[in-house]
Each structure stands twice: as structure tokens, then as C-alpha cells.
Amino acid sequence: MEGQLSIFDTKQKKTTPKVVNVASVPQRSPFRYPGGKTWLIPVVRKWLKQSKEQKKLIEPFVGGGIVSLTTAFENLAERIIMVELDYEVAAVWEVIINGDHNWLADKIYSFDLTPENANSILQKESKTLKEQAFSTILKNRIFHGGIITKGSGLIKKGENGKGIKSRWYPKTLRDRILAIGHVKSKMEFVTGDAFTELEKIKDDANYYSFIDPPYTVAGKRLYTHFKIDHDALFALTAQLKGKFMLTYDDTEEIRALAKKYNLDFRIIPMKTTHHIQKNEIIISDNFEWWK
Numbered sequence: 599m600e601g602q603l604s605i606f607d608t609k610q611k612k613t614t615p616k617v618v619n620v621a622s623v624p625q626r627s628p629f630r631y632p633g634g635k636t637w638l639i640p641v642v643r644k645w646l647k648q649s650k651e652q653k654k655l656i657e658p659f660v661g662g663g664i665v666s667l668t669t670a671f672e673n674l675a676e677r678i679i680m681v682e683l684d685y686e687v688a689a690v691w692e693v694i695i696n697g698d699h700n701w702l703a704d705k706i707y708s709f710d711l712t713p714e715n716a717n718s719i720l721q722k723e724s725k726t727l728k729e730q731a732f733s734t735i736l737k738n739r740i741f742h743g744g745i746i747t748k749g750s751g752l753i754k755k756g757e758n759g760k761g762i763k764s765r766w767y768p769k770t771l772r773d774r775i776l777a778i779g780h781v782k783s784k785m786e787f788v789t790g791d792a793f794t795e796l797e798k799i800k801d802d803a804n805y806y807s808f809i810d811p812p813y814t815v816a817g818k819r820l821y822t823h824f825k826i827d828h829d830a831l832f833a834l835t836a837q838l839k840g841k842f843m844l845t846y847d848d849t850e851e852i853r854a855l856a857k858k859y860n861l862d863f864r865i866i867p868m869k870t871t872h873h874i875q876k877n878e879i880i881i882s883d884n885f886e887w888w889k
Contacts, residue, residue: 599863602728604623617718619767620633623636623637623639623640623668624668625663625774626663626667626668626671626774626777626778627663627664627667627774628690628694628735628771628774628778629663629687629690629735629738630661630662630738630739630765631661631662631664631738634661634662634664635662635664635665635771635810635845635869636664637869638665638845638866639664639668641866641880642665642668642669642808642843643657643668643672643674644673644887645806645841645843645882645887646669646675646684646806647814647887648656648884648887649841649884651673651802651804651881652676653674653676653804653805653806653841654675654676654677654679654799654802654804654805654806654808655669655674655675655677655678655679655683655805655806655807655808656678656679656681656795656796656799656805656807657679657680657710657808657809657810658681658686658722658792658793658795658807659681659682659792659809659810659811660680660682660687660691660787661682661687661810663680663691665808665810666678666680666785666808667684667703667778670778670781670782670784670785671777671781672722674796675784675806676784677784677785677786678784678785678786679785679786679787679788679790679795679799680695680785680786680787681787681788681789681790681791681792681795682787682788682789682790683789683790683791683792685730685789686730686734686737687734688787688789689727689730689731689734690702690734690735691733691787691789691870692727692731692789692859693727693728693731694734694778694779694782694787695778695782695785695786695787696786696787697727697728698728699775699776699778699779699782700776700779702727702731702732702735702775703771703772703773703775703779704772705728705732706732706735706768706771706775707768707769707771708768708774709736709768710765711740711763711768716736716740719732719733719736720733720736720737724799735771738764739765739766739771739788740763740765757772775811784871792809792811792826792831793830793831793834796809796834796835796838797834799838799840800834800837800838800839800868801839802840803839803840804840805838805839805840805841806841806842806843807835807838807840807841807842808842808843808845809831809835809843809844809845810844810845811826811828811831811844811846812825812826813846813847826850828855829855829858831844832844832855832856832858832859832861833859835859835861835881836852836859836860836861838883841882841883841884842881842882842883843880843881843882844861844881844882845878845879845880845881846878846879846881847876847878847879848865848876848877848878848879853879853881854882856879861881861882861883862881862882862884862885863879863880863881864879864882864885864888865877865878865880865881866878866879866880866881
């Protein structure tokens with residue numbers, strides 16, 4: 599840790615006073631998302647409320663979408679753009695935001711979850727968009743840790759020996775998806791590349807960019823598209839005319855990139871799914887809202 603701290607005078611980099619209790623944040627997403635940002639929502643709210651002017655939000659690495667969903671439900675932006683490259687995750691948002699969310703809600707609610715029925719869905723080779731969306735939700739809910747990348751596998755014992763049914767809450771999932779249907783008119787989903795979509799809005803000062811890329815340490819284990827050019831992402835972020843929040847794990851590499859592009863940051867504590875406390879970095883164009 600001494601090597602990390604020597605890069606900046608971290609006396610100026612204040613942390614929040616305590617770890618956020620995620621149970622206090624409304625659960626809006628149909629995903630169990632590794633690396634999700636539910637715990638960061640109280641901070642995101644402050645960031646979005648720093649100005650009362652009309653604003654638009656873009657979340658270029660949307661994943662489980664908790665920031666976009668919270669923004670929509672709490673009316674914190676007039677327009678929201680969600681972007682995801684992973685075809686499995688993208689299929690879910692394509693159906694919910696751009697397509698027939700009622701179909702997906704009903705399919706989840708009526709599905710008889712058994713190992714045989716699950717395997718028949720997951721092993722089907724040619725899937726329609728709707729079938730892929732359902733398959734992704736199924737996999738996300740019955741695979742260990744919600745991890746859907748290659749190499750992950752079915753929950754074995756699960757909670758109280760419930761096995762694959764441990765995280766399968768059909769009514770809850772249906773209700774969340776139906777609720778999103780009520781606010782999706784202000785939302786747009788794009789299956790695409792984060793860099794491309796950020797380039798499109800970089801000169802628009804009304805955009806708030808919430809950028810949560812695959813992290814340098816855990817990304818390979820958690821995500822299919824974990825390889826990104828972090829230096830290029832910092833360079834692009836530094837060019838944004840609007841407000842931005844860039845989140846990362848607290849590593850020497852990330853601190854060095856922040857210094858290279860003259861970007862200010864703060865340290866914030868969080869707890870992992872294994873209840874291990876660690877620090878993450880919040881990089882932003884300003885921290886007047888942090889107070």
C-alpha cells in the first residue's frame with residue numbers, strides 16, 4: 599500500500615464515513631450483477647443532483663443497470679442511454695427497454711425451474727432475441743455468483759440446500775421488469791461499444807457520464823469483454839464536456855492514469871459479496887457535490 603499512497607498526496611482524498619448498507623437501496627435490476635453498483639447509489643444521487651438544470655445520463659458499461667434504473671425511477675435525468683457490448687446481457691436490455699418487456703416478465707413467472715428444463719433452455723444453440731434474454735436471466739440466477747462468463751457453472755448447494763432455486767425469485771423478477779416498463783419511455787438501450795457511444799456525446803455539456811468499466815484486477819474472472827484500453831478510456835473521459843463519474847478499483851495503475859490525465863479522485867470504502875471491505879476510486883470532473 600505504501601507504493602500506492604506515494605503517487606498522490608492522499609491527505610486530500612477524503613473517503614466517505616462508512617460503507618453503504620445495500621439493503622437501504624431499492625433493488626431495481628433483474629440481474630445479480632458481479633461488480634454491480636447498488637452500494638454506490640447514495641453517492642450517485644448526490645452526483646446527479648449537483649445541478650438542477652436538465653440533464654441526460656449515459657451509462658456506457660451498463661451491466662446490471664442499477665444507476666440507469668435508479669435515475670429513471672427517481673426522475674434524476676430527462677433522458678437515459680444504456681450501452682452494453684456483451685450480447686447475453688444486451689439481449690435482456692434489448693427486450694426490456696426496446697422490446698416486449700411483458701413477454702420476458704411472463705416467461706420468468708411461468709417457468710418451471712428444474713435442472714432438466716434449465717438445461718434445455720441453456721443448451722439450445724440457435725436462440726431468438728427473446729429466448730436469449732430469458733436464457734441470460736436464467737443463467738444469471740442459477741449460476742454461481744451470477745457470473746455468466748465461460749467457466750462459470752450451476753449453483754450446487756445454494757442457500758439452505760435449495761440448489762439452483764436459491765436465487766430464482768420469479769415474482770420479484772417479474773415485478774421488477776414490469777416496473778421498468780412504466781419508466782422505459784425515457785430510456786434508450788444501445789447494443790454497442792462504450793468508446794463509440796461516449797465519442798458521440800463528448801461535446802454535449804448536458805450529459806452526465808457514469809462510467810463503470812471492467813476493473814483491471816477482477817474483470818477477467820467476471821466479464822466476457824474484460825479487455826479494454828484503460829489508458830484510452832481515461833483519455834476519452836478527460837475530453838468529456840459534461841459531468842462524469844469514473845469508478846475503478848484502487849490500484850497503483852489507476853492512480854497513475856488519474857495523475858497522467860490530471861483527473862481528481864476520492865477513495866470510497868465498499869464491501870464485497872464476501873463481506874470483505876476494500877477501497878474503490880471515484881474519479882470526477884469536480885467534487886463540489888461530494889461535500
